[in-house]
Structure formats: structure tokens, C-alpha cells
Amino acid sequence: MPTPQTTLDRLESEAIHIFREVAGEFDRPVILFSGGKDSTLLVHLAIKAFWPAPVPFPLLHVDTGHNFDEVIEFRDQVVAQHGLRLEVAKVQDWIDDGRLEERPDGTRNPLQTVPLLDSITSHKYDAVFGGGRRDEERARAKERIFSLRNSFGQWEPRRQRPELWNLYNGRHRAGEHVRVFPLSNWTELDVWNYIEREGIELPSIYYSHQRDVYLRDGMWLTEGPWGGPRPEETVLHKTIRYRTVGDGSCTGAVESEASDIREVIAEVAASRLTERGATRADDRLSEAAMEDRKREGYF
Amino acid sequence: MSDLLRLATAGSVDDGKSTLVGRLLYDTKSVLADTLDAVHRASADRGLTTPDLSLLVDGLRSEREQGITIDVAYRYFATDKRSFVLADTPGHVQYTRNTVTGASTAQLAILLVDARKGVIEQTRRHAAVLALLGVPQLVLAVNKIDLVDFDETTFARISKEFTAHATALGYSPDAVVHIPVSALAGDNVVEHSANTPWYSGPTLLEHLESVPVEADPHDAVFRFPVQYVIRPRTPEHLDYRGYAGLVASGTVKVGDEVVVLPAGLRSTVEKIDTYDGPLDEAAAGQSVTLLLADDLDISRGDLIAAAGTPPQVTDEFDATLCWLSEKPLTPGARVLVKHGARTVQAIVTELRARFDEQRLASVDSPSSLGLNEIGRVAIRTAEPLPVDGYYSSRRTGAFLVIDAADGGTLAAGLVGAGLPVLDGVDSCTEGGSTAPLTDDHALVSPGP
Numbered sequence: 001m002p003t004p005q006t007t008l009d010r011l012e013s014e015a016i017h018i019f020r021e022v023a024g025e026f027d028r029p030v031i032l033f034s035g036g037k038d039s040t041l042l043v044h045l046a047i048k049a050f051w052p053a054p055v056p057f058p059l060l061h062v063d064t065g066h067n068f069d070e071v072i073e074f075r076d077q078v079v080a081q082h083g084l085r086l087e088v089a090k091v092q093d094w095i096d097d098g099r100l101e102e103r104p105d106g107t108r109n110p111l112q113t114v115p116l117l118d119s120i121t122s123h124k125y126d127a128v129f130g131g132g133r134r135d136e137e138r139a140r141a142k143e144r145i146f147s148l149r150n151s152f153g154q155w156e157p158r159r160q161r162p163e164l165w166n167l168y169n170g171r172h173r174a175g176e177h178v179r180v181f182p183l184s185n186w187t188e189l190d191v192w193n194y195i196e197r198e199g200i201e202l203p204s205i206y207y208s209h210q211r212d213v214y215l216r217d218g219m220w221l222t223e224g225p226w227g228g229p230r231p232e233e234t235v236l237h238k239t240i241r242y243r244t245v246g247d248g249s250c251t252g253a254v255e256s257e258a259s260d261i262r263e264v265i266a267e268v269a270a271s272r273l274t275e276r277g278a279t280r281a282d283d284r285l286s287e288a289a290m291e292d293r294k295r296e297g298y299f
Numbered sequence: 300m301s302d303l304l305r306l307a308t309a310g311s312v313d314d315g316k317s318t319l320v321g322r323l324l325y326d327t328k329s330v331l332a333d334t335l336d337a338v339h340r341a342s343a344d345r346g347l348t349t350p351d352l353s354l355l356v357d358g359l360r361s362e363r364e365q366g367i368t369i370d371v372a373y374r375y376f377a378t379d380k381r382s383f384v385l386a387d388t389p390g391h392v393q394y395t396r397n398t399v400t401g402a403s404t405a406q407l408a409i410l411l412v413d414a415r416k417g418v419i420e421q422t423r424r425h426a427a428v429l430a431l432l433g434v435p436q437l438v439l440a441v442n443k444i445d446l447v448d449f450d451e452t453t454f455a456r457i458s459k460e461f462t463a464h465a466t467a468l469g470y471s472p473d474a475v476v477h478i479p480v481s482a483l484a485g486d487n488v489v490e491h492s493a494n495t496p497w498y499s500g501p502t503l504l505e506h507l508e509s510v511p512v513e514a515d516p517h518d519a520v521f522r523f524p525v526q527y528v529i530r531p532r533t534p535e536h537l538d539y540r541g542y543a544g545l546v547a548s549g550t551v552k553v554g555d556e557v558v559v560l561p562a563g564l565r566s567t568v569e570k571i572d573t574y575d576g577p578l579d580e581a582a583a584g585q586s587v588t589l590l591l592a593d594d595l596d597i598s599r600g601d602l603i604a605a606a607g608t609p610p611q612v613t614d615e616f617d618a619t620l621c622w623l624s625e626k627p628l629t630p631g632a633r634v635l636v637k638h639g640a641r642t643v644q645a646i647v648t649e650l651r652a653r654f655d656e657q658r659l660a661s662v663d664s665p666s667s668l669g670l671n672e673i674g675r676v677a678i679r680t681a682e683p684l685p686v687d688g689y690y691s692s693r694r695t696g697a698f699l700v701i702d703a704a705d706g707g708t709l710a711a712g713l714v715g716a717g718l719p720v721l722d723g724v725d726s727c728t729e730g731g732s733t734a735p736l737t738d739d740h741a742l743v744s745p746g747p
Binding site: 160 | 396
């Protein structure tokens with residue numbers, strides 16, 4: 001008898017199956033890659049799915065210009081190490097030529113949607129892989145693995161197709177595209193356990209380090225091009241790590257001593273907060289914040 | 300590492316499915332503090348004194364506004380014994396297609412009834428859909444047992460009535476477990492209830508943790524739809540030609556004789572490759588790459604199967620369709636069929652019968668099949684397909700019916716499948732076995 005498959009084996013096989021379906025059915029797929037842990041995992045799985053052949057798709061990063069230096073360095077290192085192709089859509093370029101305007105609060109997270117949709121249109125991408133997981137948030141819990149988007153990139157809950165067995169329907173009309181989520185069925189803990197099992201390297205900021213931070217809306221933010229502490233906010237030197245990696249203006253750190261993967265797994269397993277709830281200001285706007293952003297074409 | 304159970308919930312609207320799922324998440328400590336805070340806040344905003352656990356799963360704005368579930372929500376929880384992927388499916392009649400979706404991958408389904416109402420129309424409809432889709436194990440959760448004063452007689456009466464119905468649908472009695480629960484108060488969900496001393500069976504969670512899950516029957520035949528041909532053409536792998544796919548059923552070993560369909564070419568398995576190194580053997584649910592001894596012309600959409608037990612290759616077969624579209628099906632409809640990794644043009648040449656799941660009876664030669672209706676049809680495809688009967692291989696006996704114009708999914712298709720009541724209908728084409736739903740369907744592999 002073959003060795004029984006563990007939960008991680010099954011999740012890996014499912015994700016590889018999804019990558020291969022997309023390669024077989026779409027003309028111009030692309031993987032969204034930010035250097036964060038979920039998209040790094042996506043790239044790892046894509047490499048496994050097509051080995052020993054190269055990954056048959058490029059990567060796309062929508063760069064807010066508010067990223068952590070460590071993450072951008074890591075992104076470029078992964079691309080070079082595996083001989084991948086990376087397209088970068090810089091929010092700054094959209095601001096410079098007037099297609100986007102800086103927001104008064106300085107956060108650029110909501111500004112990613114337009115460069116993403118413009119890039120999808122100009123490169124004629126028809127399948128866009130994202131690292132979204134259904135355990136992240138309630139509106140994402142209802143997301144399909146193949147999520148149909150109209151020509152405005154919008155998610156319409158009532159137009160989503162039933163997903164039966166493991167037969168995915170990727171048909172779409174000209175101008176429409178499909179967002180594909182191979183990690184749909186993974187939990188945060190599965191992701192970390194798999195990263196450990198596979199020895200996948202991550203940006204250093206996922207592990208505990210010393211950093212100057214200030215408290216805003218219950219989150220530890222750090223100084224950067226996105227702005228710094230307001231006069232009433234006090235900068236403290238703390239031992240922290242990041243549980244999610246996004247736009248610096250809205251991604252908070254957690255106080256943590258977890259300096260390696262085993263300690264991170266122990267911390268995640270014992271955590272009483274979801275990763276988005278703990279660290280993402282963008283999801284705190286309203287009860288339906290994520291749903292509203294998805295309808296606008298966000299991931 | 301624990302193993303994985305995929306399950307679905309089904310039941311009528313207001314039976315408390317979302318509350319039950321919320322309770323399972325809550326009592327297994329799968330709900331984290333910030334999520335729980337949000338539920339407490341939202342419950343208080345609505346003037347409730349205790350948290351409304353259904354808010355944990357009703358995700359979309361319109362769902363919270365109407366207090367109903369519209370779309371399948373996937374939930375994840377784990378105990379020391381197992382990991383669970385749970386598809387919470389809506390109960391509204393117009394959203395029955397979501398029950399079909401949840402059931403298609405489920406290894407077990409929890410069917411809820413309201414203890415005050417007992418087995419109703421929707422219960423019978425959902426049980427029929429679960430049986431049709433070959434969900435191997437059923438749990439009847441008799442919910443709101445607190446509202447009938449934890450009455451044993453009521454529970455026994457509902458259990459008996461449901462057993463009779465499930466048996467008529469082909470379930471063996473040991474594949475159906477009945478549990479009296481109160482999702483709202485938590486009785487017998489995770490903890491044994493002191494209010495039901497007459498009930499000695501497992502709690503719902505104990506049952507989910509211990510129910511045997513036959514991931515794949517040992518004697519299932521080997522089936523491997525080719526998804527993608529891997530040809531690196533790099534100096535190190537100049538002549539590498541691998542067929543990538545996920546084992547749909549059975550197992551394959553190096554040296555096994557195989558046949559490639561629909562062409563019918565034979566070869567042997569030379570290597571089973573993965574990124575992590577070659578394997579001697581691969582089983583259902585594993586993504587691998589097969590290398591064959593002979594240089595054959597194989598492409599995406601072909602099926603590699605055990606040479607000794609190949610499926611039938613046919614361009615005409617009988618099937619059961621669960622119609623999921625508002626556009627009704629009429630005889631002669633031109634559609635696309637996606638089977639395995641192959642999509643072909645097809646014509647639904649005949650509507651043979653429509654299943655009346657309320658009376659467990661069938662109506663011959665209906666003029667159309669509407670949203671949520673289940674019917675027996677004859678299909679002709681533009682190219683031959685290697686098909687198995689659904690109950691002998693849940694993966695290679697299943698297909699999608701797709702609208703060629705807008706790409707929408709119109710129906711879930713099951714080759715040859717039918718409920719006992721439909722088996723009386725004449726079956727005349729050469730394709731697709733019409734294996735009746737018998738006890739051994741409990742062994743059908745739900746696959747990954």
C-alpha cells in the first residue's frame with residue numbers, strides 16, 4: 001500500500017492540480033507575487049507542478065511603493081534564483097501621470113486595484129493566480145477556486161459558478177478573466193506547517209526582530225515612506241514580527257519572540273486572533289469591508 | 300498528522316445550519332477572539348442578548364441583512380484527531396444547486412431537521428440529492444431538540460421516518476447516524492448533553508472524528524486524466540516527456556500496463572515522477588507525472604487507465620443531470636461537456652425522465668428540465684469519451700454541462716447514475732453502466 005496522504009499532501013496535490021488545469025485551459029495566466037508568505041507558497045507550488053519544466057507563467061507585482069525593503073529584496077531574489085519573469089506595476093507611475101491620486105490618509109492599499117486591472121487588460125491576462133484563502137475572512141469563505149470577474153474586474157456573487165467535484169470551468173468571454181485561488185482550502189496553520197516541511201525561505205520580517213514602532217488603532221506600525229508617527233504618537237523600540245505583509249501604511253506588527261519557523265507555528269497555533277484581524281487596518285473599516293473591496297475588483 | 304474529512308451540511312432554511320456550524324467552530328475553539336468580538340458586537344447591535352453564532356458563517360451583506368445563507372461557505376476546523384473542510388450549503392429552494400456543489404466532494408453530509416417539524420419536503424429532496432451524488436455517510440441532526448422538551452419519542456419517530464426514506468434511496472442503515480442536538484445551546488454537538496439521558500450515541504463531533512473515511516477503495520480501477528504534457532526541452536531533460544495529472548481513482552505502480560484512451564494505445568508505466576523524487580506507486584488524490592515506456596502521441600484530455608479494466612469509450616451514453624441553470628433544458632440542446640480534462644461538444648438528444656423526489660417517482664419524457672430538477676437524459680458527444688458509471692468511479696463518471704455561448708455551468712452530470720426509482724426507465728445506449736445505488740456505494744471514493 002502507498003503511504004497514507006496527510007492533510008498537507010492532499011492540499012499540495014489539490015493546488016498542483018489547479019495550476020495544471022489553468023496551464024491547460026488558459027492562454028495568458030499570471031501569478032500575483034508580492035514576496036509575502038502566501039504568494040511565495042504559490043510560486044513554490046507552481047515550480048513543483050511543472051518540474052522539471054520551467055513555470056509557464058510570469059509573475060506580477062502591484063507595488064504600492066510602501067513595501068518593506070526586506071520584502072522587495074526577497075522578491076527579486078526569488079525571481080533570480082528560479083529564473084522567473086516578473087512584471088511590476090508601480091502605483092507611483094499611476095499617481096505620476098494622473099491616473100490615480102494620493103489619498104489624504106496616505107494609505108495606498110486601496111490604490112492597488114486600478115494598476116492591477118490596467119495590467120490585466122494591457123497584458124491580456126486571462127487567469128490571475130492569487131494567494132487568497134477562504135479561512136481569512138467571511139466574504140472570502142464564499143469565494144470559488146475559479147472566480148469569474150467581469151471586464152471591470154468585479155466579483156459578482158450571484159454570477160459565480162457552482163464548483164462540482166474537481167472539475168473547474170474556466171470559460172470566460174473576451175475581456176473577462178478568472179481569478180484562481182489554489183490555496184483556497186489551506187488555513188494559516190497549514191501554510192506555516194507546509195513552509196516548515198518544505199523548508200521554504202521567507203522575508204526576514206516574518207520572524208521576530210527589533211524595530212521602532214508606534215501604536216495606532218491598536219496596531220504597531222513602523223515609520224516609512226507612507227508616513228510616520230503623528231505628534232501624539234510615541235515611538236517605542238520593540239521586539240516584533242509581521243504576521244501578514246502588505247502595504248506598510250496599514251500592516252501592523254505583532255509583539256513576538258518567535259524567531260524561527262517552529263516558534264512561529266507554536267505562536268500561530270496558540271493565537272487567539274486571526275491574522276487579518278490582528279494586523280490589517282484595511283479589513284477593519286466595516287463589517288463588509290472585504291466584500292465591498294472584492295466587488296470593486298480587489299482580490 | 301491528522302487526516303482530512305470533507306463534509307457538507309444540508310437542510311431547510313431556518314433549521315439552524317449556520318448556527319450548528321457556528322457552534323462546531325465555537326466549541327472546537329476554531330473561532331478566534333477578534334472574529335468572536337465582531338459577532339458579539341453585531342449581535343448586540345441587533346438587540347440580541349446571546350451571540351448569534353450564525354453570524355460566524357453568513358458572510359455576505361445580503362445574507363446578514365436577510366438572516367439567510369445564499370452561497371456555499373467553506374469552513375475549516377481541526378481537532379487533535381482530524382482536519383475538517385466543511386461546505387455550509389444554503390437551504391433555500393432556489394439555491395439547491397449549492398447543495399449539489401457541496402455534496403459533490405463530501406465524504407459525509409449532515410442533514411438537519413427541526414425537531415418540531417420532522418422530516419419535511421426539503422429533507423427528502425436534500426437526501427435524494429445526497430444519495431444521487433453518492434455521499435457515502437449521512438448524519439441526521441435532529442436540531443432544536445430543546446424546543447420539544449428533549450423528547451425521546453419525537454426523536455425516535457423522526458429517526459424512523461428518515462431511515463425509511465434513506466433506505467429507499469439506497470443507504471444501508473449503518474451509513475446513517477441520527478443525533479439529537481441543540482445547535483443554539485450546544486447539546487450533543489461537542490459535549491454530551493445531560494438533557495438527553497436516553498441518548499447513548501456519540502456527539503456530533505465525536506462521530507465526525509471517528510467515522511471511517513474510505514478515501515479510496517482498494518479495488519478501485521486506475522484512472523488518470525492527463526492535464527498537461529511536461530516537456531522541458533532543457534539540456535538536462537532533453538527527451539523528458541511526462542504526463543501530468545491527479546490520480547482520479549485506484550493506484551498505479553511502476554511497470555503497470557496501461558491503455559491511453561480514447562485512442563486505445565497500450566504501454567507500461569516506466570516512472571512515476573514528482574518534484575520530490577520518483578515514486579514506486581501513486582494513489583487516488585495524488586498529483587504526479589507519469590512517464591511511459593513507449594513514445595506515444597498523448598495530449599491534454601486523454602485518459603490513462605488500467606489496461607485490464609478500461610472504461611467504456613463511447614460517444615453516446617445515458618446520464619443523470621442536476622440542472623443548475625435558470626435556462627431550462629429542452630431535447631436537442633447543444634452544449635459542451637467537460638469530462639476529466641477534456642471538453643467536447645454534445646447534444647442532449649433525449650429527456651427520458653424527470654425525477655420527482657417528493658414522491659420518489661419519475662415522470663417519463665418530460666418536455667423540459669428546469670432549475671433544480673433532476674432528470675435522466677441521453678447524450679451524444681462530438682468525440683468519444685472514456686466514461687465510467689458514476690457509482691463505480693465518482694471522478695471519471697462525473698462531468699459538467701457548460702453553456703457554449705456564455706460559458707456558464709448548466710448542470711452536474713453523472714454517467715449512467717440514477718436513483719432506484721429511475722432504474723425502471725429504459726436504458727438503451729451502449730455507454731454508461733446503470734449500476735443501481737446499492738450498499739456498496741458507501742465505498743465510492745469521494746476523492747480529494
